[in-house]
Amino acid sequence: MSSDRLENALRPAGDRFLVLLKSRGPQSAGELGRATGVTGEAARQQLVRLAADGLVVATAESRGVGRPTQVWSLTDAGNARFPDAHAELTAGLIRSIRTELGEAVLDRLIDARAAESKEAYATALEGAGLGERVARLAEARTREGYMAEFWAEGNGFVLAENHCPICVAATACQGFCRAELSTFRDVLGPEASVERVEHIVQGARRCLYRISPEDKESKGRKGGRRGKPG
Incomplete structure (x- = not known):
């Protein structure tokens, strides 16, 4: 396992989601779940907790035919979790x-x-x-x-x-x-x-x-x- 993957694996689940949203942009719970090896429902529950802390927000996004997909992105508070050197x-x-x-x-x-x-x-x-x-x-x-x-x-x-x-x-x-x-x-x-x-x-x-x-x-x-x- 590479050092980057090891570091990511050792992060708390919520932090892993924040890093993915920062580096990959807005994503659905299913996409975040696949990236972190958990179910979409488990990812959604973690995102709801992050939203309660004001770190992420969900918006409805149309992705072709069917119901709109709930897509999650960082709030200003979420972005502030990443260092801005002094x-x-x-x-x-x-x-x-x-x-x-x-x-x-x-x-x-x-x-x-x-x-x-x-x-x-x-x-x-x-x-x-x-x-x-x-x-x-x-x-x-x-x-x-x-x-x-x-x-x-x-x-x-x-x-x-x-x-x-x-x-x-x-x-x-x-x-x-x-x-x-x-x-x-x-x-x-x-x-x-x-x-x-x-x-x-x-x-x-x-x-x-x-x-x-x-x-x-x-x-x-x-x-x-x-x-x-x-």
Whole structure:
């Protein structure tokens, strides 16, 4: 059994459901039951208890012919169960830096932080092909609290971050998101095109990046586009 599966197996049932709803989005009791190895009714009973605690909520969703399916999702309180690294302190420091020192100083601090991340990622990803670099980047981001995963899609890959442990800071200052995208583009290399297609701070459930091999022809058409905020 992998360490991830072992850790999941040792979680209380309610916590396992919260993790699944966070990382996979809204699901029915039956889907959650199959994922955790319990019956749909047992899953429903656990979800009712979580709902009583204000952590999940059910909505009716039409899934083709027949009666609507009850689909469960996290509430704001449920999302708050996942760590947001010293959120209020960070947000306060951002406000103070912006007010006392100005936006340019804040940007320089964010760039310095990004440079440290790039150096660490570059070391971890060195010598690997694109697919392996994406896999190692997902592992590194998961260790940092982003609940990252990846999969192959077409001739490229998708990198998903199901949680943002610095969401309050990123909402207060979009420079963090700009630096993150620039970092991914740099460490995955010039042969990869990286685009953010879903964004938590814009209301999405997760941040999603499409990573495609960059051929010379398309690179020439884009010119100096790489590294710009997206």
